[in-house]
Amino acid sequence: xxxxxxxxxxxxxxxxxxxxxxxxxxxxxxxxxxxxxxxxxxxxxxxxxxxxxxxxxxxxxxxxxxxxxxxxxxxxxxxxxxxxxxxxxxxxxxxxxxxxxxxxxxxxxxxxxxxxxxxxxxxxxxxxxxxxxxxxxxxxxxxxxxxxxxxxxxxxxxxxxxxxxxxxxxxxxxxxxxxxxxxxxxxxxxxxxxxxxxxxxxxxxxxxxxxxxxxxxxxxxxxxxxxxxxxxxxxxxx
Numbered sequence: 001x002x003x004x005x006x007x008x009x010x011x012x013x014x015x016x017x018x019x020x021x022x023x024x025x026x027x028x029x030x031x032x033x034x035x036x037x038x039x040x041x042x043x044x045x046x047x048x049x050x051x052x053x054x055x056x057x058x059x060x061x062x063x064x065x066x067x068x069x070x071x072x073x074x075x076x077x078x079x080x081x082x083x084x085x086x087x088x089x090x091x092x093x094x095x096x097x098x099x100x101x102x103x104x105x106x107x108x109x110x111x112x113x114x115x116x117x118x119x120x121x122x123x124x125x126x127x128x129x130x131x132x133x134x135x136x137x138x139x140x141x142x143x144x145x146x147x148x149x150x151x152x153x154x155x156x157x158x159x160x161x162x163x164x165x166x167x168x169x170x171x172x173x174x175x176x177x178x179x180x181x182x183x184x185x186x187x188x189x190x191x192x193x194x195x196x197x198x199x200x201x202x203x204x205x206x207x208x209x210x211x212x213x214x215x216x217x218x219x220x221x222x223x224x225x226x227x228x229x230x231x232x233x234x235x236x237x238x
Contacts, residue, residue, distance in 0.1 A: 014141060014153035015087060017046045022105050022138050026069045026076055030054035042069050046086060070102065077102040083137075087153040092140050093132035104136035 013019060021044050033039040033056040041052035046065040058066065067082045072095075080094055080101040094101050107124035117127045123139035134140040144151045 014144065015046075017049045018087065018137070018141065018153065020044075020049045021046070021067075022141070024052045026052050027071060028052075030057065032057065042071075043067070044069060069105070072097050072102065072104075075108055076105040078105060086155070087137075088155050089137065089140075091133040091143075091151065092137060093128050093135055106138040107136050107142075 024041075024044055026042055026044075027040045030036075030039040030041055030053060033054055036054075036056060039054045039056060041054050043053050043055065043058065043061075043066055045053070045061045046067065048061065048064065052069065053061075065086065067078055070077050070079070077095075077097070080089065080103060083089060083103065089103055092103050094103050096102075107121070108126050109124040110120075110126045113120055113125065113127045119128045119130045119132070120126060121128055121135040121139050122133050123142040124135060126135040126139075128135060134143060140151060140153075144153075
């Protein structure tokens, strides 16, 4: 079984299921469920690495890693949130279609780039944004076959920002919210204990007063004994 991190067969071809996925025939009637509705082959199993299959065949791929292939402008695409769990798709331009971010599977040649275009795909010359090098997964694979050492489909594990791995203990962004809330609660309880000890009759120093996070209770104000301000006198009517 292939590792979920995209085990590399060798540096030039990426994971062993990538080329079969790019070459598979999609959106054709399923050989088994061809007479059923919605039986077009738009699924691919990364573990079996066979042919594309329809949604009715999913029962034979339980506990397997399956991605759904979609169609955009007569080209096969896959959603980013599905494929980026298994391979590194950096340097490949992504697009937003139907409110979902996608990448194209194979090259889309464009003989005449648009006016003012300064960046094109290194394989098929498709117009791209300046921050990308390839228009599809297949074109990135072509760039890897040229021997570019900077290109890979292998996922890189993010380094844990724990202090033992070079992180900072004061970096609250890497601390779980539950732990941060616990630390804040402990600091609050420490402040309350200081305030309680200072009110037991002992005089607090300037340092203790600075660390006291609970202000003194203000004296009660008796509104009944407050003198009322006299208003304009009114004479009784005759």
